[in-house]
Structure formats: C-alpha cells, structure tokens
Amino acid sequence: MALLELYTEYNRVWIPDAENVWKSAEIKKDFHPGDNVLELLLEDGTELLHPVDPSSPQLPPLRNPDILVGENDLTALSYLHEPAVLHNLKVRFVESRIIYTYCGIILVAVNPYKQLPIYGDAIIHAYSGQNMGDMDPHIFAVAEEAYKQMARNHKNQSIIVSGESGAGKTVSARFAMRYFAVVSKSGSKTRVEDKVLASNPITEAIGNAKTTRNDNSSRFGKYTEIGFDRRYRIIGANMRTYLLEKSRVVFQVVCGLTIFFRVTSFIYKFQYTSIGGNISIEGVDDRKDMEETRQTFSLLGLKEDFQSDVFKVLAAILHLGNVEIRNSGDEKSLVSPSDPHLAVFCELLDVSAEGLVRWLCHRRIVLVAETVVKPLPRKRAVNARDALAKQIYAHLFDCIINSINMALKVPGKQHAFIGVLDIYGFETFEINSFEQFCINYANEKLQQQFNLHVFKLEQEEYMKEDIPWTLIDFYDNQPVIDLIEAKMGILDLLDEECLFPQGTDQSWLQKLYNYLHTSPLFEKPRLSNEAFVIQHFADKVVYQCRGFLEKNRDALYEELVDIMRDSKFPFLANFFQDEEQPTVTGKAVKVKPARPGVKPANKQLRTSVGDKFRSSLSLLMETLNATTPHYVRCIKPNDEKLPFEYDSRRVVQQLRACGVLETIHISAQSYPSRWTYIEFYSRYSVLMTHQETGVSDKKQTCKNVLQRLIQDSNQYKFGRTKIFFRAGQVAYLEKLRLDRLRGACITIQKHVRGWSQRRKYLQMREAAIILQQYIRGKRSIRPAMLKQGWAAVVIQRRWKGYRMRQIYQLVRLASVTIQAFTRGWMARKQYKKMQEEHKALVLQKYARAWLARRRFQTMRRLVLNVQLSYRVQQLRKKIDEQNKENRGLMERLTSLANSHSQTVDRLHSLETQLEKSTNQNASLEAREKKVKEDTSLVSFNDKQYGIVQVRVLYLFDQIKRNLLEDKENEARLRKIAENSIEIQRQDHDKEVEALKEEIKRLKEERVGLQRKMEEGSQVNADLQEQVIQLSKHVKIIPELRKEVSNLQTQKNNLDRKIKEQLTPNDSEKIYEIEDVLTALDGLQKASRILENHQKEQKESFETQVEGMKLKVEHLQNENSKLQNLFQEKSNINENIRQEVSRLSSENSVIPELKLQVSELQRQKQELEKRIHSAGKICNLECIFSTLICSDDEMCVIFRHFEERAEELEEVKEQLQARIEELEEDNNHLKKVQMMENEAKIRLRHEASRLTAENIDFEEQLDKKDRLIKKLQSQIKTKQTPLPNIPKDYLGMLEYKRDDESKLIQNIILDLKPKGVVVNMIPGLPSYILLMCIRHADYLNDETKLKSLMNATISAIKKVIMTHHKDLELLSFWLSNTYLLLNCLKQYSGEEEFMKQNTPRQMKNCLQNFDLSEHRQIISDLAIHIYHQFISVMEKALSPAIVPGMLEHESLQGISSMKPTGFRKRSNSIYEDSETYTISSILQQLSIFHSIMMQHGMEPDLIQQAIKQMFYLVGATTLNNMMLRKDMCSCRKGMQIRCNISYLEEWLKEKELQNSNSMDTLRPLSQAAWLLQVNKSTEDDAKEITEKCTELNPVQIVKILNSYTPIDDFEKRVSSSFVRKVQSLLHDREGSTQLMLDADYRFQVTFPFRSSSQALELLQVPNSLHLGFLTRI
DSSP states (O other): OOGGGGOOTTOEEEEEETTTEEEEEEEOSOOOTTOSEEEEEETTSOEEEEEOOSSSOOOOOBOOOGGGTTOSBGGGOSSOSHHHHHHHHHIIIIISOOOEEEETTEEEEEOOSSOOSOOSHHHHHHHTTOOTTTSOOOHHHHHHHHHHHHHHHOOOEEEEEEESTTSSHHHHHHHHHHHHHHHSOOOSTTOHHHHHHHHHHHHHHHHEEEESSOTTEEOSEEEEEEEEOTTOOEEEEEEEEEOOOTHHHHOOSSEEEHHHHHHGGGSOOOHHHHTTOOOOOTTOOHHHHHHHHHHHHHHTTOOHHHHHHHHHHHHHHHHHHTOOEEEOSTTOEEEOTTOHHHHHHHHHHTOOHHHHHHHHHEEEEEOSSOEEEEEOOHHHHHHHHHHHHHHHHHHHHHHHHHHHHHHHOOSSOOOEEEEEEEOOOOOOOSSBOHHHHHHHHHHHHHHHHHHHHHHHHHHHHHHHTTOOOOOOOOOOOHHHHHHHHSTTSHHHHHHHHHTSTTOOHHHHHHHHHHHHTTOTTEEOOSSOSSEEEEEOSSOEEEEEOTTHHHHHHTOOOHHHHHHHHTOSOHHHHGGGSOOOOOOOOOTTOOOOOSSOOOOOSSTTSOOOHHHHHHHHHHHHHHHHHTSEEEEEEEEOOOSSOOTTOOOHHHHHHHHHHHTHHHHHHHHHTSOOEEEEHHHHHHHSGGGOOHHHHTOSOHHHHHHHHHHHHOOOGGGEEEOSSEEEEOTTHHHHHHHHHHHHHHHHHHHHHHHHHHHHHHHHHHHHHHHHHHHHHHHHHHHHOOHHHHHHHHHHHHHHHHHHHHHHHHHHHHHHHHHHHHHHHHHHHHHHHHHHHHHHHHHHHHHHHHHHHHHHHHHHHHHHHHHHHHHHHHHHHHHHHHHHHHHHHHHHHHHHHHHHHHHHHHHHHHHHHHHHHHHHHHHHHHHHHHHHHHHHHTTTTOSTTHHHHHHHHHHHHHHHHHHHHHHHHHHHHHHHHHHHHHHHHHHHHHHHHHHHHHHHHHHHHHHHHHHHHHHHHHHHHHHHHHHHHHHHHHHHHHTHHHHHHHHHHHHHHHHHHHHHHHHHHTOTTOSOHHHHHHHHHHHHHHHHHHHHHHHHHHHHHHHHHHHHHHHHHHHHHHHHHHHHHTTTTSGGGHHHHHHHHHHHHHHHHHHTHHHHHHHHHHHHHHHHHHHHHHHHHHHHHHHHHHHHHHHHSOHHHHHHHHHHHHHHHHHHHHHHHHHHHHHHHHHHHHHHHHHHHHHHHHHHHHHHHHHHHHHHHHHHHHHHHHHHHHHHHHHHHHHHTOOOOOOOOOOOOOSOEEOOGGGHHHHHIIIIISOOTTOHHHHHSTTHHHHHHHHHHHHHHHTTOHHHHHHHHHHHHHHHHHHHHHTTTOHHHHHHHHHHHHHHHHHHHHTSOOGGGOTTOOHHHHHTSOOSOOOHHHHHHHHHHHHHHHHHHHHHHHHHHHHHHHIIIIISOOSTTOOOOOOOOGGGGSTTOOTTOOOOOHHHHHHHHHHHHHHHHHTTOOHHHHHHHHHHHHHHHHHHHHHHHHTOGGGOSHHHHHHHHHHHHHHHHHHHHTTOGGGOTGGGGHHHHHHHHHHHSOOSSHHHHHHHHHHOOSSOHHHHHHHHHHOOOSSTTSOOOOHHHHHHHHHHTTTOOSOOOSSOOTTOOOOOOOOOOOOOOOGGGOOOOGGGTOTTOEEO
C-alpha cells in the first residue's frame, strides 16, 4: 500500500513544535492527491490546516499505533523517523522508568540521575547466558553479547561507549567491565578481575574533572583491553589513553581535576582548584573518595612509597600554582625567593630554587654566535609556570597509567580480548577550542566506522534471508575527515604553522581561509575573523583559533626541563629523561596513520599534539576494525540533572549527534520491519479466510494473505525465515486488524442488542395478546352460554375422570407386573454378583495364602538344600577322614599282631629250652643212679656228688621258676592285648556298620530323588497335554466370534422388524410387541449366558495358565536345587514357558469379545427402551379404542393378556432349563478346576514331604557330625567331648585389617547405583558399613574403628568429587549417607534415638566407643552432597524454566506475539534451538522424583529437594519477567497462572502437597495476578497493596511500569496510578531488591528416622565381591 493512502481519517501524524520539537495531531479528513491542505486536530482540541504543496506533497510523518509504542527496539517501529524515536524514548523513560533502549545494534542509555536497583549480582547472573533479544535492553546484555561472540567466534570484541559529558559514559563502561569480572572469574589467587575493577577509581580520579554539571566528567579517552585465556577467564588488562586535557590542570572556568579536590579536601584552597569558584556537589564526599583511591592503589599492588611520590608531585603542582609572579618593570617579571609556596615546591621535588626563580622569568635564546638571556613579561612567565605544571601532570598521568598496566599484566598467553572504549562524544560549546576540535575529529572517525558496520550488518541480513540487495544511500563523512587530516588539511596546516617560531593563530587561520575556502564543509564566520566553521556530521561547529598553536606545540622551555631533569627526586627526574620516540605496541596491530608524521630534526622540532592524536586515533581505528564492535550511546535527558525529566530538545540534539538517527535512516530506506512467519501468523490470523487457515503450511499461508492484503509486492519481501516490510506496512496491517476486530465487535453487539430487543418485543406482544383475549372474551360471553359451557365442562370432567381411572388401573396393573419381574431379575442378578464376589474373595484369600506359603517354602527349601549340599560335602570330608583314621587303626592292629607273633615265638623258644633242661635233668638222674651204683666204687666222691647234686637241683629250680614267671607274664600280656584288640575291633565294626547303613540310606534317598525326577518328567508330560488341551480351547475362539456375528445379525434383523412394526398403520402392533419382548428377553439371556460362558472359560484359562506358571516355577526351583540331576529337562521347561506366553497372547482376544458383547447389550437396552416407549404408545391407543368398545371386548383383551403371560411363563421355564444346563457345564468345569487344585495340593504335600525329609537328613548329618567329633576326641584325648551349642548371627561382619581397602573399593568406589542388588536394598552399603563398625566396636579395637570411619568418609568424598555431575550417583550416596547417619544414631546407645528400637536392636547398640564426632562429619558430608545434588538438578532444570513458564503459549487461542526488532534477528539466536514447554519442566521434575524414589531417599529429603526446585522455578521466572517488558501483559499473566496450576497438579499426583512447595510460587502467582487485575481506580490500588504481600514495592512498581498492552483495546498504566500505589506502599517494610536471589538455598534438615531392618538377617550378595567378610 502506498504511503499517501495511509493519510486517512483518525490516523495521527507528527508536526514540528518549537517547545517539544514534535507534537501529535489527528487527521480529520482523508487526504487525496492534489489537496493543498491537511486538516488536523491537535491534542488540546484546536484545529490546524497544515499546508501541502500539491505538486510535491511533503506530508508530516505518521505516528505509530499505540501498540508499537514503548518497544524495546526502535527498529520494531513501523514508521522509522525522528519523532517516532523521540516519542518512544520518552514513553519508556518517563512512563515506564526504563533507561535502556535498543536501536538496531546501538544500546541507547538515558541517564536517570538516580540510583536504580538494576545492577546487582543477581541481575548479572540473570543476563548471563541469555540471548540479547530475549531480555530487556541493558548494558549487561551488550556485555554478554560481546563475551558470547568472543567465545563462539574466537574473535576480539569492542564495546564503544560515547556521549556528552554527564551522559553516563564512565558509569556504563564501569558496569560493562564489572560484568566481565563477575561472569568470568579468573580462579587464581591474584584476583585479576578485582584489580581490573580497582583501576577505574584511580583513572577516574586522575583523568576526570569535577564540574557543577557533572561530578565525574571524563577529560580523556580510555581504551581498556581485558585479556582472556582459552577458558575465557580474565588473565589481565591493558589501558591506552587519548588526549588528556592538560588545560584542566591550570585553567578551568567551572571545573577542575578530581584528584586535586580529593587531595585538598584535608587542607586549605589552592589557586588551581578555586579558579572556577567554590564547587561543592551534594552527595559527593571528597575525603571518602580519597580514602577509596588510596585503597585501590594498595589493591593494585602499588606500594606506599609510590603513593607517597604521587601525592608529593600532586602537592607540588598545587603549590606551583600558588607561586606569585609579579611585574618588575616593562616586559619584566620576578618571583620572590622567599615565596613559601616556592620553597615547598622545591622541597617536595628536590629542585634548585634559584634556577627555578630565574628561568620562570627568563628565557635563553641561542643564536649563531652567542646565547642571549631575555626576561619575560608576567603573562608569559605565568604561561611558563602553567606549562610546567601541565607537563609534570601529564608525565605523572602517564606514569600512573603505566604502573596500572604493569600491575594488571599477568604471566600467561592472551587468547582473546574485549576492549571497552570510554571516549568523549561530539561536543559543541559557546567557545570551542583545540580540545573540542580533536574530540569532534575522533567522533567523525568513529561515526564513519559505525556507518560502515551498520551497512555491513544490513547486507549480511539480506544475504542470509536470500533477499536481493540494493545499495542504500547513507551519509558518508569522509569529506569532513579529509578536510581535517588530508594533505594540506587543517591538521597539516596547523603543524606547518607550528614549525615557524613567529607563527601565530591569526596567520594559521589566514592559511585556512586561503587553502580551504573552496570546501563546502569549511566556512568563514561573517562577524568574526578569529574563528572558522566546520560542518560535522552532527552539526556546524564554530572554533575559536586562539590557543590552537600553543596547545598543538605543547612547548616547555628547555631550561625548566633541565631543572626538572637535574632534580634529586628520582621519581620526578625520570619524567624528563631523554627517550626515543615511543612506539605503541599492540597485539597484531600495526599503526598506519593517514599521513606520515613529521620527524623532528632536533629537540625543538618535536611531534605536535595533533600529530600524536592522529597517530593514536589511527591505531584505535585499526584496533576497532580488527574487532567486532558493540555500541552504547549515552544520552543526557536534561541539563539540570533532575531524575527522570525529559527535555526533548536536548535529547534530539544528542540523537542527531550520536548516530542513532543515522541508523534509523539506513534501516528506513530498506525494509525496517521484520517478522518471522510464526509471529505474523499468530498476530494476523484474524485477517485470514477459512480457506487460508485450513492450509497446513503456515509459511505459504502468510504469503497468500500478504499478496491478498497488500497488492504492491515491492512493499514486502519474503525471506527464508522472516518477512521484510517497508516503512508503514506494519501500521497498515495493524489498522486492518483493528478494523476487523472492531467490525467483529460491532457484529456481536448488533446481534446481542437485536436479540435483547426481540425478546422484549415478544414479551410485550404476548402480554398484549393475553390482554386482548380477556377483554374480547369478556365482551362476547353471555350467561346462557356460560351455563351451557359450565355443564359441558362438568360432563367432560366426569367422563374424563372415569376414562382416566380405567386407564390408570390398567397401566398400574401392567406396571406392577413389570416391576415384579424386573425386581426379581435384578435381585437374582445382585445375589449372583454378591455370590461371585464372595467366591472370588475366598479364592483370593486361599490363593494369596498359598502363594505366601509357596514363597516361604521355596525359600526354605532353597536354604535347606544349600545346607544339605554343604553338609553332604562336609560329611564326605569327614568320612574320608574317618577312613584315614581306620587305616591308622588297622596299621596299629597289624603292629600289635606282629608283636603278638613275636611273643609266641619267644614262648616257643622258651619251651624248647625247657625240654632241653628236662632232658638234661633226666640225664643227670641217670647219672645219679649210675653214681649210686658206683658208690661202692668211689667213696671219695660222695661229698662232692652231694654238693653237685644240690647245685644242680638249685639251678634246675631256678630255671623252672624263671620259665614259669615268663610264661605267666606272656599269658598276662596276651590276654591284655587280646582284650584291647577285641574292644577296638568291636568299636570299629560298629562304626563301619553305622557308616554302611548311612551310605545305604543315602543311596535310597538318591533313588527316591531319581524317582521324583521321573515324576517331574511325568508332570511335564501332563503339562504338555494341558497345553494341547488349551490350544484346542483356543480354537473355540473363532466359534465364539461366529456366535457374536450371528447375534449381531439377529440384532440387526430384530431392529429391522421393530422398525417395520412401529409403522403407524399397523393394526397388529400390540401382539407383535409381545413377541419382540420375548425375543429380546431371549436375546438378553442368551447374551448373558454367552458372557458367563466366556467369563468362565477365561477364568479357567487364567487358572490353568496360573497353574502352569506355578508348576514351571516349581520345576525351575527343583532344577536349581538339583541342577546336576535335572539338566536334561531345562529345554522342556523353556518350551512350556513359550507355549504359556503364546496362550496368554491368544487369550488377549477374549477382552475384545467382551467389548463386543457389552456393545450388543448396550444396543439391546436401547432397543428395550424404544420398544417400551412404543409399547406405551400402542397400549394407550388400544386403551382409548377399548374404552369406546363394550365390556366384553375388555374381557377378551384381558384373556389375551393372560394367554400371553402363560406363553411368557413357558418361555421362562425353557430358559430356566437352559440355564440349568449351563450351570451343569459350569459345575463340570469347576470339578476340573478342583482336580487341578488337588493336583496342586499333592504337589504341595510332596514339597512338604521333601522338606521334612531334608530336615531329617539335616538331623542325621548333625548326629553324624557329633559322632565323628566324639570318635576323634576319643582317639586323640580319650576324653568326653562337650555338647556343641548352635551359633546365632549377631548382625556383625568380620574382616581383616588388610582387607579394609578392598572393602572400601568394592562397597563405595566401584559400586554402581544401577545394580539389581542395590535397587532391591538401596541402603545395603550403609548397612554393611554399620555391621563392620559394630564388629570393630565389639572387639574394642579403636584403631580399626577410626581407620574404617576415616576411610569411609574419604571414599565417599572422593566418589562425590569424581562424579560431581552424576545425578543418580549423588542421589544414591545422599540416601546412603543419610541412612548411615541415622543408623549410627540409632545404635549409639543414646536414649533419644532408642525409643523405637526393638529389643534385639537395643542389644546390638555400640558398647565401647562414642562416634558423635564422626556423626557430625558425616552430617556435614551429607549436607555437601545435598547441595551438590541440588546444583546438578538446577543445572538440568534451568534451561527449561523461562521457555516453559514464560515463552511457551500453553493456552490455545491466547497469543502475546508482538513485532520484534533487530536484536531478535541477531546472530545469538539459533533457529534449531530446543523448544521447551511446561511439559518439559514437569517431565524433568518427574525424572528427579523417580531417581530419588528408586534410591530409597527419605520423604523429608525428597520434599526439601522438590521445594528447592519449585523456588528456582518461581524465582527464575519472576526475575526474567522483571527484566522483560514484553512478558508483562494480561495474556502472559493468564499463561503463568495456568502453568502454576500444572505444577500444583503435579504435586498432588506425586503426593507432595505437604512439602510447602507452592508457597515458593506465591510471588510469581501474585505477579501474574497483578498483570491481570484492573489498574485504574483508587480501589484497584488498594486491592493491589492488600493482595500483593509477597512482592516488595520495587517489584510492584516495576511490573506496573513495564505493563505492555498487546491490543489496542488494552490501556497502559498511568503514571498517576503508579504514584498512587507507591504512596500506599510507602510504609511497607521489606527488601528493596528488584530480583529474587535464585541461588538462595533453604536450610536442609536431616530428621532422625529409625530403621526397622534387622542386621542379623542381612546377607552379603556375591555380586558385591565381598567374600572376605564373615558373618558373626
């Protein structure tokens, strides 16, 4: 649409105004091409005729719709021009109290002249990590964008802060550097970021001036490079300064350098500080600032000696200014040698007083042949004194800056940097001199760089969106720059004139007139010969030529320099040492000035100030061109420094000077308004037709709508992601949208009003008709007619009464009959249902009891089998040992037998000796006889013979006795040996027989187990047969389906017959309805029987499947117990399980059949209702017909009913018989089920028998164990053994000291929280550690106990530090640490923790040690784990909070989309970023809750963690809402309250209502309510103050000021209403912070909870690899 077509009635325009620059007016009449006037209506009600040239109409600029006013970005305005920008800034600054506004890539900052609560650390953290267009404009947003682009693009950045004096440049630069210091902590002990911030007060003190208009006016340019490492943490900084105004040292009309005021705050006034008068600014304490300056010196590491030297030089400069120079004749001057200030100056700087007195008033002129000393007049002597003061201060300034740079220099390689340029803006005063010329020259260069950058960004945006790029005409200030710095330009001519000793300002000015008069940008003033005019990009500036040459030369007499150089004060002498031309060093920056500087030939031909400034400016521009710039333009709203006062004339002057309007001009020439397709679709869907909204492709829909609404295709362009509009087109679309909404409102009002009027008309018409009836009836009725009518009425009443009684009795009889049958059927149905429920309860009771017993018996059998196998192994070992002992006994028996045989041999030898002795005796007797015969022969030998005989007899007797004694000893030994051998043999035989019997019994039991195995195989075969039967039953399912389909067809036929019977001309309706009723009853009963049959079949299938599952489980248990015997049967069981799963999947068809049957039943009930209603109608008709007939016909009808009742009774009996048959089938199925139950019972009996046999076998093993021990003790010690007492577990675990490291490694370091054992018993590690602690306490081993406790705590800390981001592991160890803490309290023996202990737990308490100190350490560790756990949850939840709670449109049909500016189109936004909703938040909270529940965390801890998460959600959402003006709307309040309700429902679902989590959302809920409530009257203000109790006054006022209407039907909050609310909130106490502390943590508590776990029943799983632990 053409721009001229928008000048229609009711639209508003801007017209020039002398006072407010622009004022608004409304068009009274449509403007047509050719009109010479535009009729306007001003806001004060006066009419105005604005003249227009018909040939080339220059119409006033159009005003934007109110919905676009107050936007964050000026480029979002539909009409981009000066009045629109000025008005938007005024609305934001005055009404909304917002000081920051975007204008494309520029941040416009208006100085509020008031401290605002928007610069705290909470605000910094809120902007950290955010995209630039997502939050309200702020200096922190610009700093974050620079920091993010540096980290993402690996490119250096620059922030250029400029503006007039007093606009807030220094404060803005300070806040930007503070942001970098907070978000990028260095992490080192040097605290570089604190030093960077500490450098600001020093540079401001020595380089800023104190004025009546600005107490901290920067009088130099400063570029601070903040260096970052590869992790983007601050590692150092470097400062470069530009053009220090040294003239502020000695001459100032209204201001002076700040450091002088701070130094002189302790003493009397000096001349240099009192030239501008007595300056005292309210709220500025010079003494306090001086103390802060000294502290920052110390913080930077500048020692006391350095500070003392600095203050000495400053004091000397002040005293030098007080040195009095007097006239001493014509062209002469002198200084009194006794001047006290001169003495102090010389003493402080340690210089010669005589030389200083002489050369202050004289000058040495070197000629060719001689040297002449010439006296100076007083004026030139004063200038020399002031030049010396300025030179000393300049050197001091450079020295301090170099010292600061050295202090900020940190070892390490710099990866990237962000430069912050705090430089003076464009200046124009009544008297403009050399300083203003250099300042404006620098601003020309910066403006050129800014224009090129804006142009480049526009081109990149067009190329990114694939839109044809056309050249845009914008202002290029290169001619002005050439006028200043080109060859034979102003600076070149100035340097040339400075080379001449006799050069003057007038001669230089004359050269300018001669050489530059042809330039259109250079002018000569009409009324002055001492000035020249330059047309800058902002405005024309008149410069006074006086002082240009002197300031450019910056000359100081060489004699004074020599005096300073000869000073014995080293700090001063170093200032004036001869040095080479300094070369500015920078990283990868090479200075290339526009014109090579003039190399001086000697000391007198030094580089001029202008040349130095040009070189440093060239270096600055190259640095800025090598970085990505970000612009901050500071605006001074008024000259009186009044808070939130807006002077339009001063503001527009600065907007023209700072380049904001140039940005607007560049944007306005192309397509300034840019909407995404989603935003356009959401905003202008009301303009779409039904066909267009039905298209699924929203992008194509947008194109179709635009092509239909705007015919000129040049007014918009379609990009890849956005639609580009020319100026005014968005306003036109807003007008169409408003017209459509207004038309819809009118249509709704029209119909509502029409309906209301019609209703009133119909009521009046009805009343009139009734009145007419009564009046007409009264006139026409006569008495006779009344009587006749009354008699007719009486007759009719009697007759109708009789008829109605007959009908009533008939209907009553039928109703009673139907009710009787119905109630009987319902009672039987209810009884059957109750009976089924009772049976089901009984079955459930027995089934659950059986399942519980089965589980118990299974566990018991498992334990018994494990014990049996263990004891069998032990028995085998003992039998082997017994065999070894038997072999030892046999060896002893053989040894005894050998000894016995030896004894027998010995006896045989003795017998042979005895026989020999008898033979000898016989021989002796024979000899004796022979001797007796020979006595007579030998008489001499008688005596000798007698002696020999006596001796022989004696020997014989002796041998005989010896033999007898040997024989007796041998017999006695033989008897003893035989007795002992016999006894041992008998015992051994008994033992062998007992062992043989035991082995025989074991073999029999093995045979029995094999028999059971065969029975198990038989059971498997039976199961397979049952599976086959079930598969046959499954085949019945298609038959059931056929029956259902048959029933469906019967129902359809029946429905068709009913429709045919319900025709009005059918005469046999009554009789056929009865047939239909009987058929329906039959259908109902058949469907009921089919349903019961299906239910019974399903139940039988389920019981069979359950039985098979139980049997399979039983077989699996048996296989696990006897896996060596039943290995070959595992495949069969697997097949059975597969078959059961297949059958269960096939049985899933049964519920579908039930659904079909229920659907048929529902349709049958509907048919019954229809038949019942039809039957009533037919009965009534036949009753009316029978009333006319005779009584005989009534009797016939009654008989017919009785016959039909008898037929129904017969049908009922048949159905009863059918039911009995079905019940018999059901009984048969029940018998089958009972048989299966009996089989299960037999299995249970068999299991119990096996259990009993296992118990008997265990008893036998125990007896055998005791027998073996008895035999061993008899064999070894021959003592009676003591009876064996069975052990009981004490709930302790024993381990060796060497195994402590393995225990900690397995139970803490290597433990994973996802194990099966850990999930079944979440607190198992804590219980195991407690049992180990109890054992150490039981042993009274203090060293072992302390070692275990210290190792446990250290290991948990190590795990937490290693896996500090693992949510599940943190949750697991938080739960276990809390449980261990509670267990240590529970078993500590303290009475307060033992109230709920069992007697066994009382007994298990610690006896020897007090672990209260370790409990405190564990408590602190648990608190640390909790906070780390909360941090991980916050990190996972934070990205979803703002998109889910604020940005996502959860309510359908309610959209708060508005046009966005350039910042929403910046590179910080990615199109493929993840989209979060409120469901994302709820899903994340559910994940947290499930993890905590899985690890067995206490409910109290879960509630505290969830409460902390809800606080984070509320605080983050509220903080972002405070910083985002686009989120403060009525519709957004509805969205927020809806999302809060979702969170409340989630708490109810998780049963966490008692956690007080909703209390943390009260501030957010009240803020959302505040957005929705009315905000206009005094009652509204009182209601706000009464209900918003959780919000402080600062937050309430911020929300009211930020409230943004979405549609034209909404209104802004007026300033008077805001002031009214502020007055009501004046006395309220509370916080004054704008932001909630999102990092605030509620104090965590660990309430004591006793554990019911019995330690003696815990077993250590093998999966934990803790086999070295022993249960005690």
